[in-house]
Amino acid sequence: MPQTNTYYLGRVIKLGNLTADMVVDAVLNPATATSYGNSWSFFDAKELKTDGVEYLSAKLIKFNPEGEVVIADTSTRQEIVHLEPNLKIAASHFIYIPSVSGIAFSKVYGHIEENHFSRRFCELIDQAKFQYLVECQIDFITDLQTFSQKLLSLDGITKISAVVHPPNPLFGPLWKELKEYIKFRRSDKMLIREEASIDAPLNSQLPFHVKKVVEQLPDDPYIPVDKIPIGDAAILMAADGYGSGSVKGTRDGEKVVIKTSETIKNFIEDEDAGVEKLFRSAYTIFNQIETDRHMEH
Numbered sequence: 001m002p003q004t005n006t007y008y009l010g011r012v013i014k015l016g017n018l019t020a021d022m023v024v025d026a027v028l029n030p031a032t033a034t035s036y037g038n039s040w041s042f043f044d045a046k047e048l049k050t051d052g053v054e055y056l057s058a059k060l061i062k063f064n065p066e067g068e069v070v071i072a073d074t075s076t077r078q079e080i081v082h083l084e085p086n087l088k089i090a091a092s093h094f095i096y097i098p099s100v101s102g103i104a105f106s107k108v109y110g111h112i113e114e115n116h117f118s119r120r121f122c123e124l125i126d127q128a129k130f131q132y133l134v135e136c137q138i139d140f141i142t143d144l145q146t147f148s149q150k151l152l153s154l155d156g157i158t159k160i161s162a163v164v165h166p167p168n169p170l171f172g173p174l175w176k177e178l179k180e181y182i183k184f185r186r187s188d189k190m191l192i193r194e195e196a197s198i199d200a201p202l203n204s205q206l207p208f209h210v211k212k213v214v215e216q217l218p219d220d221p222y223i224p225v226d227k228i229p230i231g232d233a234a235i236l237m238a239a240d241g242y243g244s245g246s247v248k249g250t251r252d253g254e255k256v257v258i259k260t261s262e263t264i265k266n267f268i269e270d271e272d273a274g275v276e277k278l279f280r281s282a283y284t285i286f287n288q289i290e291t292d293r294h295m296e297h
Contacts, residue, residue, distance in 0.1 A: 003271040005093070005106040007278070008114055008264045009285065010138045011241035012101050013165045015188045018125070018134035020098035026128035027058050027096070033123050038089065039065045040120045050279055056096040057275045060121055062089045062111055092117055095275070095282050100170070100290075103138060104267075104282035114140065114264060135188075139165070141289065142239035146263040148210045154249035154256060156201030161193040162234035162260075164243030170295045172240050174209065174224065175233040189243075192234040198250055206232045206247065210239070213293060221294040235260065240293060265289065 012023060030042035045058035064087045072079060090111035095104045105117050112120075122136035166182045182190050196202045209232060212222040228236070238245035238260045246259045267281055289295070 004268050005271050006266050006268050007104045007106050007282065008117075008140065008266045009241075009282070009289075010103050010105075010118065010140045010264070011167075012096065012103050013137040013139055013242070014101075015135035015137060015165070017132045018129065018136055020101070022129050022132065022134065023096065023125055023136065024056055024098065026125045027056055029128065031124050031127040033120065033127060034065070035120075037064070037066075039063050040124065042124060043091075046275075048275065048279070050276055053097065053099060053279075053283060055098070055279050055283075057279070058094060058096075060092045060094060060105070060112065060117060060124075062091070062120075063087060064089055093278070094121075095279050097279070097283060097286065100283075100286045101167075102282065102286045104278070104285075114261070137165070139238070139241050139243055140261045141241035141265040142260045143263045143265045144210060144214050144239060144293075147239060147258070147260065148207070148214050150258045150263070151207035151210055151247065153251055154207065154247075154258075155251055156198070157196075157204045157206060157247055157249040158198055158201050159193075159195045159248035160202065160204065160206070160231040160235060160245070161191075162231075162238045162243055162245030163189055163191050164234050164237045164245075165189050167237075167240075167242045170240075170290060170297060172236060172293055172295050173221070174213065174228055175237040175240075176296075177227070178230060178233040178237060190234075192231055194231045201249065202231070204229070204232055206235055209236065216292075216294065218291055240289075240295065 027042045027045045032039055032041040040062055043059045043061050048055055048057055090108040092108055092112040093106050118138040125136040171179045194202055216222040235245040237243055244261055246257055248257050267285055269278055269281055
C-alpha cells in the first residue's frame with residue numbers, strides 16, 4: 001500500500017506592503033532562519049502553470065546546521081561519529097496559489113506540525129522582505145462540518161474572540177458587512193472579544209449559522225432572516241481563512257474551548273504524487289470551498 005501525506009489548507013495573508021509577487025520571490029530566493037539549534041529554509045522552488053493558473057511548488061525544510069551521523073565501523077567494531085553539516089531533519093512540500101491566496105502543505109508529525117509550518121513560512125517571508133515593512137500570516141481554513149458538530153454540542157457560549165483580516169479578492173456573504181467595515185476603516189486587522197457568564201451566556205446563534213452554512217446547496221444559499229452580529233460574523237470570517245478565532249462555552253457543566261484552527265480543511269494524497277496532481281487537488285478544493293460557501297468576488 002502506498003504511503004500517503006495529509007495536506008492542510010490555509011490562506012496566505014499579506015499585511016503591510018506585502019504582495020503576492022513578494023511572497024513568490026521570497027520563496028524563490030530564500031532566507032534562512034534558525035531556532036532552537038535547527039535551521040529552516042525553502043528548497044526545490046519552482047514557478048509553474050497548469051490550465052492557465054500560476055502556482056508555486058516548493059519545500060520548507062528543517063535541517064541541523066551542525067548535524068552528525070553515527071557510522072558502524074565493521075573493521076574496528078566501533079561507532080564513529082561523523083560531522084554532517086546541514087543534515088536534513090524533515091521536509092514539508094507545499095503548493096502556493098496566488099490567485100486564491102491559498103496554500104496547501106504537508107504535515108510531518110513531530111517535526112513540522114501545522115503551527116510550525118505557518119510560523120516558519122511567514123518568518124522566512126518577513127525576513128526576506130523586511131526592508132519593505134511587510135508582515136506575512138497564514139490563516140487556516142476551517143472544516144465547517146467538524147466545527148459545526150463541536151459548536152452544536154455546547155450548552156451555551158460564554159466567550160467569543162477573533163482576529164480577522166480584510167480579504168482579497170473573495171469574501172463570504174454572511175460576513176460581508178464586517179469586511180466592508182474593516183475596509184472602510186483601512187484596517188490591516190481587527191480584534192473582537194465578547195464575554196459573558198455561565199449563568200447568562202452570550203446571545204449568539206453561531207452554532208445555528210454554521211450548521212446552515214454546512215447544509216446550504218449550490219443553488220440554495222443560506223440567507224439569514226436577521227443581520228448576523230459582529231461577534232458571530234468574525235468567527236465565520238475566521239473559519240473561511242481570513243483570521244483566527246475561538247469559542248468558549250460549556251458542555252455538560254464542563255468548560256470547553258473550540259478554535260477555528262483545530263479543525264483544518266485537508267486532503268490526502270499519495271506520497272509520490274506529482275506536483276501537478278497536488279496542484280489540481282488543492283485548486284479543486286479551494287474552488288469547491290468558494291462554491292459551497294457561496295463566496296463572492
